[in-house]
Amino acid sequence: MTGAASRAAPVRGAVGAPHTRVDGRDKVTGAARYAAEIPFAELAHGWLVLSTIARGRVRSLDTAPVLRMPGVLTVLHHGNAPRVDNDYMTLLGVPPDPTVALFQRDRVPYLGWPVAVVVAETSEQAREAAEALVVHYERQPHDVEFSGSRPDTYPLDTYEPAVVEKGDLAAQLAASAVLVDAEYTTPEEHPHPMEPHAATARWDGGRLEVVDSNQGTANVASELAKLFSLDASAVRVRSEHVGGGFGSKEHVRAHQVAAAMAAAVLRRPVRVVLTRRQMFSLVGYRSPTVQRVRLGADADGRLRVLEHRSLNLTSSMHDWVEPCTQGARVMYDADAHHTSHRVVRLDVPTPTWMRAPGEAPGSFALESALDELAEKCGLDPIELRVRNEPRVGPVSGLPFSPRRLLACLREGERRFGWADRDPRPCLRRDGRWLLGTGMAAASFPAMAVPATAAVTAEADGGFTVRVNAADIGTGARTALTLIAADALRASPGRVHVRLGDSDFGQAGPAGASMGTRSWGWAVTVAAGELRERLASGAVVPPEGITVRSDTAEAVRAIARTERHAFGAQFAEVAVDVGTGEVRVRRMLGVFAAGRIVNPLTARNQLVGGMTWAISMALHEEAVRDRATGGLVGADLAGYHFAAHADVPLIEVDWVDDPDPDDPVGIKGIGEIGIVGAVAAIANAVWHATGVRHRQLPIRPDRVLLAGATDA
Numbered sequence: 001m002t003g004a005a006s007r008a009a010p011v012r013g014a015v016g017a018p019h020t021r022v023d024g025r026d027k028v029t030g031a032a033r034y035a036a037e038i039p040f041a042e043l044a045h046g047w048l049v050l051s052t053i054a055r056g057r058v059r060s061l062d063t064a065p066v067l068r069m070p071g072v073l074t075v076l077h078h079g080n081a082p083r084v085d086n087d088y089m090t091l092l093g094v095p096p097d098p099t100v101a102l103f104q105r106d107r108v109p110y111l112g113w114p115v116a117v118v119v120a121e122t123s124e125q126a127r128e129a130a131e132a133l134v135v136h137y138e139r140q141p142h143d144v145e146f147s148g149s150r151p152d153t154y155p156l157d158t159y160e161p162a163v164v165e166k167g168d169l170a171a172q173l174a175a176s177a178v179l180v181d182a183e184y185t186t187p188e189e190h191p192h193p194m195e196p197h198a199a200t201a202r203w204d205g206g207r208l209e210v211v212d213s214n215q216g217t218a219n220v221a222s223e224l225a226k227l228f229s230l231d232a233s234a235v236r237v238r239s240e241h242v243g244g245g246f247g248s249k250e251h252v253r254a255h256q257v258a259a260a261m262a263a264a265v266l267r268r269p270v271r272v273v274l275t276r277r278q279m280f281s282l283v284g285y286r287s288p289t290v291q292r293v294r295l296g297a298d299a300d301g302r303l304r305v306l307e308h309r310s311l312n313l314t315s316s317m318h319d320w321v322e323p324c325t326q327g328a329r330v331m332y333d334a335d336a337h338h339t340s341h342r343v344v345r346l347d348v349p350t351p352t353w354m355r356a357p358g359e360a361p362g363s364f365a366l367e368s369a370l371d372e373l374a375e376k377c378g379l380d381p382i383e384l385r386v387r388n389e390p391r392v393g394p395v396s397g398l399p400f401s402p403r404r405l406l407a408c409l410r411e412g413e414r415r416f417g418w419a420d421r422d423p424r425p426c427l428r429r430d431g432r433w434l435l436g437t438g439m440a441a442a443s444f445p446a447m448a449v450p451a452t453a454a455v456t457a458e459a460d461g462g463f464t465v466r467v468n469a470a471d472i473g474t475g476a477r478t479a480l481t482l483i484a485a486d487a488l489r490a491s492p493g494r495v496h497v498r499l500g501d502s503d504f505g506q507a508g509p510a511g512a513s514m515g516t517r518s519w520g521w522a523v524t525v526a527a528g529e530l531r532e533r534l535a536s537g538a539v540v541p542p543e544g545i546t547v548r549s550d551t552a553e554a555v556r557a558i559a560r561t562e563r564h565a566f567g568a569q570f571a572e573v574a575v576d577v578g579t580g581e582v583r584v585r586r587m588l589g590v591f592a593a594g595r596i597v598n599p600l601t602a603r604n605q606l607v608g609g610m611t612w613a614i615s616m617a618l619h620e621e622a623v624r625d626r627a628t629g630g631l632v633g634a635d636l637a638g639y640h641f642a643a644h645a646d647v648p649l650i651e652v653d654w655v656d657d658p659d660p661d662d663p664v665g666i667k668g669i670g671e672i673g674i675v676g677a678v679a680a681i682a683n684a685v686w687h688a689t690g691v692r693h694r695q696l697p698i699r700p701d702r703v704l705l706a707g708a709t710d711a
């Protein structure tokens with residue numbers, strides 16, 4: 001809808017008004033093409049072969065018979081693959097998982113490690129040949145056993161220090177009238193976006209071009225350049241439509257590297273697509289955690305002690321922290337405030353970011369413990385949180401850039417009907433179901449990273465925005481359209497947003513809940529300058545007028561504050577003590593998460609997070625087999641997650657909370673939906689049954705074995 005008609009009636013205030021997805025029609029009609037659907041002439045197909053042992057080395061591969069199979073073009077492995085260099089830092093501030101140094105060594109560090117790629121004319125031929133490839137191994141004993149009693153754990157710094165300690169723990173424990181000391185465990189969890197990881201690589205006169213499915217082409221292109229020792233400008237990565245990522249598409253993974261290697265060797269485009277099963281070992285996952293929380297309080301609930309210690313696993317070759325105590329460092333203060341992250345190395349794949357890394361499992365432990373403390377103090381759980389609301393960052397001492405947690409709690413209390421709640425457990429029945437309600441608080445960092453953008457006034461009256469953003473299903477493309485429209489004082493219909501192309505320049509990923517905010521900032525600056533130039537009477541030439549922005553300085557100048565989104569989560573559950581089944585009956589989440597750009601997609605995003613919480617609380621669990629070192633049931637039949645019938649009415653709302661340091665007022669809503677919601681469900685299960693479930697997921701067998709306290 002460009003042209004004179006819309007130009008005559010500019011629309012103001014696109015940000016904040018509901019807007020259907022600008023790419024919605026393309027997606028439902030199939031016009032939007034995903035990475036594995038884009039045609040290439042002369043395309044060959046690679047199929048990865050993964051190790052069937054958990055530790056040892058590859059002795060040899062019987063490639064000769066496979067090379068004689070129909071359509072097979074090559075088999076790449078550690079004996080013949082091009083050399084790559086994985087000694088680099090990613091743009092996301094962590095080194096790469098050494099798995100990306102594909103086929104460089106004979107060592108096998110976990111089950112499901114890539115040992116070869118078979119390339120053929122068709123995907124079916126490649127798969128057939130890959131499955132026929134015989135690999136001989138030298139097997140060594142493996143250790144995949146994760147537990148809280150491992151002696152070989154060590155503290156690990158990340159973007160946060162491993163250990164933060166304030167105050168005298170022993171003295172404050174002794175002075176506390178009420179104590180909670182509990183261990184919480186969460187299992188290994190897997191992300192599994194709807195669209196599997198897929199990449200096509202092509203070398204064009206020394207330039208590597210990759211069509212990929214990822215959460216940010218800037219980092220993927222940068223990683224590929226470093227791996228293949230290329231100039232940054234010699235790599236182009238495009239990722240126009242992405243069917244979900246959840247953290248697993250932040251970094252380069254085996255499929256992009258295999259495609260690029262094979263394309264170099266064969267001098268033709270090569271596509272590599274991962275299967276669901278392959279994703280279980282190749283794209284990262286959330287580590288299981290063991291968390292100990294000790295709370296000590298005065299009789300009135302004021303915290304003297306907040307101790308939160310978390311242990312997660314990592315691979316034998318790479319450090320990874322699931323930073324579970326990040327939330328505790330922000331949420332509540334205490335005279336003695338001790339938090340730590342430790343890890344243990346096992347013969348397993350390296351974990352990675354997965355939706356609300358740290359905060360999701362961490363808030364299960366912390367917010368469950370708060371509920372236990374409320375019970376012991378005889379206090380309403382909302383009132384306990386109100387009494388412990390800190391004025392400044394408990395660890396940092398920095399002021400909060402609006403902390404509107406209390407507003408969320410009060411609004412949630414009213415909307416959920418919390419005031420009528422009898423706090424005693426095991427009192428409510430509906431036929432064979434025991435009913436209960438629970439709540440929890442939530443926070444998630446509101447960060448920004450530098451981005452560049454270019455906005456062009458076209459001669460036909462439309463505007464083209466180029467920003468290297470990623471829309472992984474969140475609605476970012478639509479949000480950026482609205483943001484640009486407002487900055488241009490134009491109607492959204494005149495704005496065309498192009499994204500997902502590393503040639504558009506530097507930008508952060510769709511990650512850490514900071515994508516839309518960071519890209520939107522750059523778009524706002526460029527569009528605002530363009531509007532001023534047009535307002536001062538600039539005539540648009542046939543090639544248009546383009547204004548570029550770079551927010552590096554502005555982002556670096558953001559005041560140092562505790563900057564977070566906050567939320568209050570509520571859940572009602574029904575528990576069948578005869579079968580152990582837990583059903584979530586309704587949920588409410590109220591968030592203070594900055595200015596909401598598009599209420600339609602924002603609600604969607606938050607409901608999605610809360611749905612993940614149902615899944616995490618009740619269903620999800622990857623079980624590792626000690627004997628083989630692999631997962632049991634590594635597919636979406638064996639790995640349970642919430643389906644439609646598990647998801648009840650989920651209500652989402654927000655309070656006004658514009659970020660004063662952001663030009664649009666955005667904080668970010670990517671991940672906070674899952675935070676705290678798991679604890680709200682677990683606390684509701686306690687309210688229903690009188691039993692604390694400190695081990696996720698709250699499976700029927702666990703509910704049955706624990707029973708209910710009212711017998």
Ligand code: MOS
Pocket residue numbers: 215245246247248250353354355356357510511512513
């Ligand atoms: Mo997300 S786990 O911040 O990619």
